[in-house]
Amino acid sequence: MGMGRALAVALMGLNGHVIEVEADIGQTLPSFVLLGLPDAALNEARERIRSAAQNSGIPLSRRKITVNLVPASLPKKGSGFDLAIVMAALEAAGDVRRTGGTVFIAELGLDGRLRPVRGVLPAVLAAMRAGRREFVVAESNLAEAELVAGAKVRGYGSLAQVAADFEADPEPLVFAVTQGAGTAAAPLREDAAAAMQEPPDLSEVAGQGEARLALEIAAAGGHHLMMVGPPGSGKTMLAERLPGLLPALSDDEALEVTAIHSLDHVRRGVNGLIRR
Secondary structure, three states: OOEEEEEEEEEEOOEEEEEEEEEEEOOOOOEEEEEOOEOHHHHOHHHHHHHHHHHOOOOOOOOEEEEEEEOOOOOEOOOOOHHHHHHHHHHHOOOOOOOOOOEEEOEEOOOOEEEOOOOHHHHHHHHHHOOOOEEEEEHHHHHHHOOOOOOEEEEEOEHHHHHHHOOOOOOOOOOOOOOOOOOOOOOOOEOHHHHHOOOOOHHHOOOOHHHHHHHHHHHHHOOOOOOOOOOOOOHHHHHHHHHHHOOOOOHHHHHHHHHHHHHHOOOOOOOOEOOO
């Protein structure tokens, strides 16, 4: 037994920072210590991780486990660190091979299931800019993570599958999830339905000459626009038609807009680049 290391990503808004998760197994009485400015949700990872590992057939060491999130001065929040923490702890115990430069982004269920998290797209983008290329995510987040060109992404349904891929030998249990792993990353693509859907056209608006002219000037010059008027005067109708005057977003712009949506959606997920 010794030290184990894995990588995760801490998000602050749209900006991400690669976090090194260090795990050490001591010789004292059983305990689990988590260091490095974790928030309440992340502090709860200690109980989720123990149950998930136990129910996946790869129980954690019964000795003292100390986990440090580096850099310690950077606040960490959310449950997306779960998988990286358990992989570092398993590596420290010698139960899995070294994870190398793989970045782990997923929440754990008590049964060992990998659950999706918000912000996978900006997290993968940040790690790619930091020179990381290999990622492990929950199967539900796979399509979103694959939107980043050049990223080698694998999606899994359970901790048992991830551990087995890193040469662990989990005991088969009734709790283990048996969904298959995902494939390598695909190049940038657009969601077909989103690509086909065109916004309403400004030509459909009857009258409102001054308001239409204001929209055209704002679109052409990249200006801000404020509309003031009573309910029913047409503000929403006009605003819905403003995107129709604008060109489609470039790849970089589409990634940024899609990353914002990624922070807002977890159940529905993001399946393609948003071009409008």
